[in-house]
Amino acid sequence: MAHIVCITGGLTGIFNASLALVEQLVVAGHEVTYASPADWRDAVEAQGIAYVQLEEWVMQPSEPPMSRALKLRQMRGRQRKAVSELGVKNFAQRMRSLSPDLLLIDIEMHPHIMAAVDAGFAVGLLCQFLSVWRRPHVPPIHTSIVPGKSWRGSRLGIELSWLQYRWRKWQEMQRERWRRVGCDRVSILRCYAKRIGYRYHLGWDQWLVPYPHNNLPILCLNARELDFPHAPHPTMRYVGPMVQPHRPQLQVSEQAQDEITHFLSCRSPNRLLIYCSCSTFVQGNVRFLQRVIAAVAAQPQWDLVLGLGGRLPVRSLGELPPNVYAFDWVPQMLLLQHAACAIYNGGINSLNECLYYGVPMLIYSLKRYDQDGNAARAIYHGLGIAGDIERDSAVQIGEYLQQLLSDDGYRRRVSVMSDCARAYERDSRAAKAVATLLQSSGSTQEEPQYVTA
Numbered sequence: 001m002a003h004i005v006c007i008t009g010g011l012t013g014i015f016n017a018s019l020a021l022v023e024q025l026v027v028a029g030h031e032v033t034y035a036s037p038a039d040w041r042d043a044v045e046a047q048g049i050a051y052v053q054l055e056e057w058v059m060q061p062s063e064p065p066m067s068r069a070l071k072l073r074q075m076r077g078r079q080r081k082a083v084s085e086l087g088v089k090n091f092a093q094r095m096r097s098l099s100p101d102l103l104l105i106d107i108e109m110h111p112h113i114m115a116a117v118d119a120g121f122a123v124g125l126l127c128q129f130l131s132v133w134r135r136p137h138v139p140p141i142h143t144s145i146v147p148g149k150s151w152r153g154s155r156l157g158i159e160l161s162w163l164q165y166r167w168r169k170w171q172e173m174q175r176e177r178w179r180r181v182g183c184d185r186v187s188i189l190r191c192y193a194k195r196i197g198y199r200y201h202l203g204w205d206q207w208l209v210p211y212p213h214n215n216l217p218i219l220c221l222n223a224r225e226l227d228f229p230h231a232p233h234p235t236m237r238y239v240g241p242m243v244q245p246h247r248p249q250l251q252v253s254e255q256a257q258d259e260i261t262h263f264l265s266c267r268s269p270n271r272l273l274i275y276c277s278c279s280t281f282v283q284g285n286v287r288f289l290q291r292v293i294a295a296v297a298a299q300p301q302w303d304l305v306l307g308l309g310g311r312l313p314v315r316s317l318g319e320l321p322p323n324v325y326a327f328d329w330v331p332q333m334l335l336l337q338h339a340a341c342a343i344y345n346g347g348i349n350s351l352n353e354c355l356y357y358g359v360p361m362l363i364y365s366l367k368r369y370d371q372d373g374n375a376a377r378a379i380y381h382g383l384g385i386a387g388d389i390e391r392d393s394a395v396q397i398g399e400y401l402q403q404l405l406s407d408d409g410y411r412r413r414v415s416v417m418s419d420c421a422r423a424y425e426r427d428s429r430a431a432k433a434v435a436t437l438l439q440s441s442g443s444t445q446e447e448p449q450y451v452t453a
Contacts, residue, residue: 001029002101002438006126007054009106010038013349014128017221020242021104021126021430022049028431033098037087046248052094057087057111060185071181078181082188083195086111092119102438104219110189113213118196122441124434125218128348129370130226130377132207133233140165140207141373144365146380147228169209186210217440219433222348225420226355226377239433240424241352244333251310251329260305260330264338272302272405275335275359276343277350278309279366285389286316288364292343294394295401297321302401305335333357341384341404346371351378358418360410362400364389382413 004025008018015038022032026049034044035052044051061082063071071078088111095103095116103116107125116123131138139145139158142165147153152161176184186202189210193200203211217235224238232238267273276292289306296304303323307330308314314326332350336342336357344350346365351374354361361384365371375386385400392400404410424430 001031002434003031003033003099004102004104004434005033005035005052005095005098005100007035007103007105007109007112008038008040008126009036009057009109013347014106014126014221015040015043016244016247017128017242017349017352018104018106018126019044019047019247020244021219021221021239023047023244024242024425024428024430025434028428028434030431030434033100035094043248043250046250052098054094054112055087055090057109058082058085059111059188061085061183063180063183068181071183075182078183079188079191082183083192086188086192088112088115088192091115092121095119095121102434102441104434107208107218110210110212111192113216114189114193114196114198117213117216118198122437123216124437125213125216127218127220127236128222129207130220130222130348130373131228131230131232131236133236134162134205134207135230135233138228138230139373139376141370142207144372144376144386146376165207166204166209217437219430222352223355223417223421223424225417226351226381228377228380237433238424239430241356241421242430243353243356243421245356247333249329249331249333252327252331253329256327256329257331260325260327260334263305263325264334267303270301272340273335273338274302274304274341274343274401275307275330275332275339276304277307277330277332277345278312279345279347279368285366286312288389289317291392291394292397293317293320293324295398296324298394298398299323299401305330307332307335341401341410343401346375348374352421355383355414355418355421358411358415360384360404360414362387362397362404364392381417382409383417384410384414 006018006022008014025032033050033052035054037054037057041051091112092115102122104124104126105113107127129141137147139161143161145152145161151157173186190200200212202209215235220236220238221242222238223240296302306326308328310328317326320326336353336359339359341360342354343362346363361378363375363378363384363386365375378384379386387400
């Protein structure tokens with residue numbers, strides 16, 4: 001069997017998904033080492049996986065205030081310094097010491113991907129997003145557009161949405177280029193690519209602009225059935241949602257774990273549990289959470305457990321009614337096993353975990369990243385309801401919850417999608433996709449950039 005190194009950055013979502021992937025690869029008989037510039041050592045080693053700490057990487061360095069003229073005069077030196085902070089100076093040497101057969105790298109870790117390809121390693125990319133390629137009938141994933149719904153969902157409307165996105169990204173890049181004078185993100189990546197002779201291009205046919213990696217294979221850590229119907233890009237292979245039911249959640253305090261376990265064991269089976277999670281990436285909206293609390297307080301037969309994601313103090317919510325419980329961190333996988341429905345912000349990993357346990361969703365997108373697109377797909381498949389986080393009153397939230405809890409159609413459709421999602425794990429599709437990458441890399445070592453899934 002092969003030695004595989006799994007590499008992710010510092011985001012919790014893809015880290016959790018990658019741990020589930022690692023578990024599947026270990027079950028398939030592979031030796032796996034985990035590496036990251038973030039400090040994930042305790043969580044990784046708790047699962048018996050070898051861990052390598054990578055040097056810190058800075059994608060966009062901070063600089064002292066200086067005039068544009070001075071920035072221009074010092075541009076070469078500033079660029080050299082920025083490239084040195086990408087965290088890849090010793091990356092290839094570190095990887096060679098591990099003698100891996102394959103590197104699986106977070107799709108957004110562009111410097112590490114470049115360094116790995118330059119060093120001749122076989123590389124596959126890990127993508128936590130649903131379809132990111134520009135394809136017919138698939139809108140950009142940051143939009144709430146649903147194919148076939150209104151003119152925006154027409155083929156012309158979707159094409160215009162892609163053109164609008166490209167125009168906006170181009171404008172953003174020009175502003176950053178002017179403001180940072182050669183040390184914006186794209187310029188730094190270009191400098192590094194030029195230094196190592198990497199064939200760089202912006203990748204305008206992709207949502208993750210810049211995307212300078214041409215035809216490298218991508219493992220999409222989601223179910224294809226959850227996406228909008230389309231013909232995937234040739235490099236994109238859906239290997240199923242990566243959910244690890246028993247993953248350790250080190251942020252959850254022992255006291256919170258004990259309180260929640262006791263609460264779940266003592267509550268009446270006739271009461272309905274609603275689980276509400278806040279983003280671990282963006283601070284929760286206190287006014288919205290207070291409306292959620294008011295909606296549940298009006299229904300004494302419901303219970304609400306709030307997980308605040310470590311970014312909002314419990315005291316900021318004020319006095320809680322007797323059927324509402326709030327914690328800094330909660331064991332999400334445990335709560336989803338008991339939840340009748342879930343309220344969350346539209347992140348793909350929580351969506352997959354809700355599907356894994358067959359839990360219908362009330363989605364309040366924060367309008368960040370892929371949240372609107374994930375919500376649009378959930379609505380398209382009838383898996384939940386999307387609300388408006390700014391406008392919906394406590395009464396409206398209560399009505400949405402009542403609809404989810406009383407309409408068996410939601411739970412039935414979620415159950416069907418859950419069966420589709422779990423089939424990926426039963427069929428070991430992730431391990432099979434990795435086996436295909438290993439076979440391909442053995443015959444294409446001279447040009448690893450063109451290994452395809």
